[in-house]
Amino acid sequence: MHRRLFLGSGLSALAAPALAQSWSPSRSVRLIAPYAPGGGVDTSARLLAVPMTSTLGQSVVVENRGGAGGSIGAGEVARSTPDGHTVMIDALAHTVNPALMRGLPFDYATAFTPISQVLVWPQILIVPQSMPVRNLQEFVAYVRARPGQLSYGSSGNATAAHLASALLLNRAGLDMTHVPYRGGAPALQDLVAGNIGFVFGTVASSLQLAQEGRVRALAVSSANRLAALPDVGTVAEQGFPRYELNEWNGLYGPAGLAPGMVARWHGAVKDALADAAVRARLDTLGAIPVGSDPDAFAVYVRQQREAMAALVRETRMELG
CATH class of the missing domain: 3.40.190.150 (Bordetella uptake gene, domain 1)
Structure with missing residues (x-):
């Protein structure tokens, strides 16, 4: 330029x-x-x-x-x-x-x-309430114990949700299957139902689900914590320095x-x-x-x- x-x-x-x-x-x-x-x-x-x-x-x-x-x-x-x-x-x-x-x-x-x-x-990493994890470290350990057995969703190939997920899996060395959906809403529906292991969702789409206890928020993709979720740490502070997407x-x-x-x-x-x-x-x-x-x-x-x-x-x- x-x-x-x-x-x-x-x-x-x-x-x-x-x-x-x-x-x-x-x-x-x-x-x-x-x-x-x-x-x-x-x-x-x-x-x-x-x-x-x-x-x-x-x-x-x-x-x-x-x-x-x-x-x-x-x-x-x-x-x-x-x-x-x-x-x-x-x-x-x-x-x-x-x-x-x-x-x-x-x-x-x-x-x-x-x-x-x-x-x-910013995006929020959310998992089904049925998954027995409470933070990102527990999630990583849970997935590592089940290589290739779990899937994750996104709003489509090469979207921000897919990229954030791929970056995390790459950094953590995790083996999961990507399920691309035609938009974020159907991915969230399958997550709530327990059909997929996690989704990176926007605050607008995911916050209320987490506050209602329908999903569990484990981490946020931004450099700083979100005011709406002060107890949820960033991906970076939970073991993956310089992560932000x-x-x-x-x-x-x-x-x-x-x-x-x-x-x-x-x-x-x-x-x-x-x-x-x-x-x-x-x-x-x-x-x-x-x-x-x-x-x-x-x-x-x-x-x-x-x-x-x-x-x-x-x-x-x-x-x-």
């Missing part, structure tokens, strides 16, 4: 005349969510669209362009004109797909302008987006995340607001792409 694309908000005032010429008030703004409605990315997009509309002074319209692990919607953004009227909110898959997909008509590393990391979604969302424009327009969109992200109603809703969902600047986000995306490529190689992960 060229540093000139990410000069930051300090140039927004200097770029104002250019913005006025390139930004058409008669056109709505497209916020592409490259996944089906109802998931985490779609939830994030629709939550942010209203305050973004207020900041930008133009209607921000969320468009779902799902399919092929997010690459169909991403391709549409990659082909769009870099005038600020089309942006995308994407998930962790943005940095995983390059290691798994071949023959894409665009390059994830060069086709987009990173604007801001928007949210982090969360779902996250980031905002991108097409390659060539002008620095002033990048600054304008970053400002809209910051304003949306500062909105009291948005913050309250994020608290209930267990999402952590970020709002990083374009430079920092560009570095983060590059680091994540390298880390995910290494994980895919180490675990021999495939889309299936």
Whole structure:
């Protein structure tokens, strides 16, 4: 990525005349969510669209362009004109797909302008109540005593839940069978029923199940404990240092987006995340607001792409 694309908000005032010429008030703004409605990315997009509309002074319209692990919607953004009227909110898959997909008509590393990391979604490792374990160490010992006999679920191949699970199994040297589901809900249903051994679920989907005693929370995937589960340790502090793998969302424009327009969109992200109603809703969902600047986000995306490529190689992960 060229540093000139990410000069930051300090140039927004200097770029104002250019913005006025390139930004058409008669056109709505497209916020592409490259996944089906109802998931985490779609939830994030629709939550942010209203305050973004207020900041930008133009209607921000969320468009779902799902399919092929997010690459169909991403391709549409990659082909769009870099005038600020089309942006995308994407998930962790943005940095995983390059290691798994071949023959894409665009390059994830060069086709987009990173604007801001928007949210982090920590995950919770949960097991059925019937499993006789109370913490991660006991879980590891239980699985090691039953090599190849247990399975685990995820919301699909190469999703954040699958990646978090694969990383843990790789670090702990565990042998379990992966069962990919079409979304997180059916995986959780089978977990509650005791049909699979564990799932990494989001706070939004898993916290209530744990609080109701229908599943047992053993660890969280984030670097720090969650306020909603203060007695549940992180994976890192339970024997696996430097372990961290969360779902996250980031905002991108097409390659060539002008620095002033990048600054304008970053400002809209910051304003949306500062909105009291948005913050309250994020608290209930267990999402952590970020709002990083374009430079920092560009570095983060590059680091994540390298880390995910290494994980895919180490675990021999495939889309299936």
